[in-house]
Amino acid sequence: MKFTPCRIADVILIEPRLFGDQRGFFMETYQQKVFAEHGITAQFVQDNHSGSRRGTLRGLHYQIRQAQGKLVRVVTGEIFDVAVDLRRSSPTFGQWVGEILSAENKRQLWIPPGFAHGFYVISEWAEVVYKASDFYAPHWDRTLLWNDPTVGIAWPLREGVELLISEKDRAGLRLEQAETYP
């Protein structure tokens, strides 16, 4: 496994060690000891799995209490996965990182607590599976507006592809109004 800090160093891109043979492939997707050696010591308590059509944009979500760290990977298709730093004490507060995650590149993104998370679906269909370091807590669920110009995420929106966003996400708050972390 290869662990590479993103331009916001607490967000880590993980590339798996792939074992291929005539049958196909095998890879470890999570291994507590190896991840801890690279600073990812979260104890995961929940696994999530969502499927989305091309043009779907989910996010940007975070829990203001019971903040969740997320280990995200794609098992079908391709997404542009984004994390936004919402820690007011961070020198990168309000900044974002984005990575292409796909069933083909088998990359994972570690997004620690303190970040908002979202993704845009590039392929016809994408299935995203991710581990969370705390339980779902809807009353603490918050949404940062996906296209807040002060954050300026360069979503790879495709011409002629309908943008599919939930009402909840359309009602997301701009950074200056959003609840953030200390």
Ligand SMILES: Cc1cn([C@H]2C[C@H](O)[C@@H](COP(=O)(O)OP(=O)(O)O[C@H]3O[C@H](C)C(=O)[C@H](O)[C@H]3O)O2)c(=O)[nH]c1=O
């Ligand atoms: C997140 C979650 C949702 N739900 C239920 C609540 C709703 O009835 C339904 C859809 O929820 P929502 O529209 O919030 O799903 P997403 O838009 O995919 O939200 C997720 O998308 C972004 C990318 C994230 O990082 C979060 O994990 C999460 O917020 O699933 C649950 O039962 N458990 C859960 O952990």
